[in-house]
Amino acid sequence: MQISGAQMVIEALIAEEVEVIFGYPGGAIMNVYDEIYKQNKFQHILSRHEQAAVHSAEGYAKKSGKVGVSLITSGPGFTNAVTGLADAYMDSIPMVVISGQVPMSLIGTDAFQEIDAVGISRSCTKHNYLVTDAADLPRVMKEAFYIASTGRPGPVHIDIPKDVTAQIAEFNYPKNISLDTYKPTTKGNVRQIKKAIDAIEKASRPLLYLGGGIINANATEQVREFASMCGIPAVETFMGRGVMGDSNPLRIGMLGMHGNYASNMAISECDLVIGIGVRFDDRVTGKLSEFAKNADIIHVDIDPASISKLVNAHYPIVGDVKNVVTEFIALAKNKIKSEKYVPWLDSIAKLDKLHPLSYKEDSDRIKPQWVVERIGELLGDDANISTDVGQHQMWTAQFYPFSRPRQFMSSGGLGTMGYGFPAAIGVKRADPSRTSINITGDGSILMNIQELMTSVIYKLPVINVILNNNYLGMVRQWQTLFYDDRKSETVLEEQPDFKMVSEGFGGIGYRVTTKEEFDAALKDAIEKDVVAMIEVIVDRDENVMPMVPAGGSLFNMMLPSNSTEGSK
C-alpha cells in the first residue's frame, strides 16, 4: 500500500500493538500529529513537557514490560527530551522516541528549530536513526522496536525530517526481523554454567547479588526458586528491589552506599558472589579493590560489556537471566545441599541484629522514614511506588516493603530529579487498578510540577507524597558530612503552598504535621481518586544511614548514632 511517511509511523505503532504514546507536537512533527488526530487505535497523552513525556513513557514501559513510546518535535522539543533518553539509557528501559526534524533540504543550514538530534542522542541511546527516505521507515520502525526490547533493553531514537513524513512510499511492515550485525546471546554457555554450579557447591559462604536485569528478564520467580532451593542468602541492588520480596527470609537487604549493615558485611565476607543482572555500579561496590575481596565472582549478564568491566568475573556467563537461572535450577537439584549454608545464614543474622536498618522516633516531628514505612503498612502490595532523587529516594528503597518486581520505579543510573511524577503517571496508565504513589522531595517535585495538568486531564491520579525537609536534602547531607556543614544553596526557605498549587490545577492537597493527619490525608486522597499533593513536614536534619562515603570500602560504613534502637 502507498502511504505517507506520517501514516507509516501510525501504522507501525499499531502493528507493534502500542496502546498509548506520550508526546508534544510542534512544526516538524505536524504531519504525524495530523495522522494521530485521524486515528483511534491508540491513545496519545499530551504531557506538559517533553522531558516528562519521556519519563511517563519510561514509567509505563517499566511497569508494563512493553516498549514505551514518545513523540516530539525538532529543536527544543528534542533537546527537552534528551534527559529522558539518557535516563532510559542508564536504566536499560525499552523505549522508542520519535522526533521530527527540519526538511532534508534545510538540514545543515541552521534552519529554524534545527539541531543535530542524532548527533546528540548517539551517546545516550542504544541506537538511533535519521530517516532520509520514507521507503526506509517500515524497516527502521521494526528494527527500533526490536532493538529496544531485546538483549539489554534501551532507548532507540528515530529522527524524521518533515518532508519524509510527507513523502509517499510503499508500506509493507516486516513480520520478522533478523539483523546480521545484532544477535544478542540469550542462552548461556553450558560449560560455564556447569562450572558455576560446581563453584557454588564448593563454596561455604555464597551470596546472591541481584539486580535490575532480573526484572528485565521477568525472571523473579526463577531466581526466588533457585535461592530457596539452595538456601543461599541474597542482597539486592537498588534497581533489584522487589526481586526477592521483602518477606523472604533469605533476603538480607540492599547493598551499597546506603545499603544495610548486614548486606554490606555479607558481600565483604562471602567467598562466592553470584551476580545476576547487575552491573557493579560504583554506588554498589564502593572502593573496587576492597569489593568482595575474599570471593570468586560468577556474573550472569546479557551484555558482554557489562562483564569484567569493573570487577573481574571468574565465571562469566553471557545470557538471559531466565534461561541461565533455569539451567542453574536444573543442575543444582540434588547437588547443592542447603543445610551447608546454615552457619553462614546464622552469621549474617547476627550481623543484622548488631546494626539493623533503623531510625530514631521523635515525639514532636515526623521522621521521613516513618512516612515511607507507614505507606508500606497501609498499602503494601496495593501500591506502585515511584520516587524522585535524593534522601527520600533512598529511604523509600530502604524502608518500603516491596513484594514484587516492577513495583518500584526510580531513576537509579542517571539520578534524575523530576523523574518521579511523570513516571508515576505512566505507571498509573499501565496498572490503573493500583494506587500510584510518587514519594518525592520539596526540591524534586518542582522539576516536573506541570504534570499536575496531565494527571488531572487524563484521570491518571498520582499521590505525590512530598517529604518536605526544606532542603535539597541529599546534597545538604554531603555538605554536613564532608563540607563542614556549609549549606551552599541547599536551603529551600521559600516554598510554594503545595496544596494550593495542586488545587490550582484541579487536584487536591494536604499539609500534614502529625501522624494522624498523614493517615487521614492518605486515606482521603485514595478515596477522592484525583491527583494529590501530600506535603509532610518532616524532621529536616535526618541523614540517610548507613552510608559508605564515595570511594570508601563497603565494610566501613557510617552508622546511625542510634543503630540499636528504633522501630526496625
Added chain:
Amino acid sequence: MQDNLHVERRVISVIVKNEASVLSRITDLFSGRGYNIESLTVAPVPDSEYSRLTIATSGSVRVIEQITKQLHKLIPVLRVYEHTDLVEKEMAMIKFPLNESLSDIETLCNVYNGKIVNVGKDVVIAMVADEPHRIGFFLEAIKRFNPKEIVRGGTVALER
C-alpha cells in the same frame, strides 16, 4: 580489575555496515569513554555492504577488552578482531624541495619499500610503505633533507 594496569599498543579491526554516521558512532565511542585512538583508517570491503576500520589504540588489558566489547555492542558492527599476530603496514608521503639530493632520497626510500613518485617544478614527492614504527625511523632519517610536508596514512593490518 585493578591488575594489568600496564598499557599496551593494540591494533583492532572492525567490520561495520556501510551506512550514514557509522564512523561517528565509532569515534564518539572512543572519545565518550576516554579511549585513545592512535590512528584510524577506513575503506570498503570489496564486493560487500561492509567497511573495514583499522584502529591502532593503546590501553591496559582491561581497557582493550572493554574497547572490543563496546565496539561490538554498536548495532552496525559485524565483527571486531583484536589482533595479536598480525602484519601491519602504513604508508607515508613526503614532499621535498627539488634542491635536495634525489639519489640519496631514492636510496633511503628503497630501504623502506618506497620510491620517488612525482617530480614537479620545484618539489619531489616520495612514498614509503612499511611497519608503523619503521615509518617513524624513516621520518627521523629524512629530516636532513628538509621535508616540506609529510602525510601518514594510518595503519592497516591483517591477521597472519
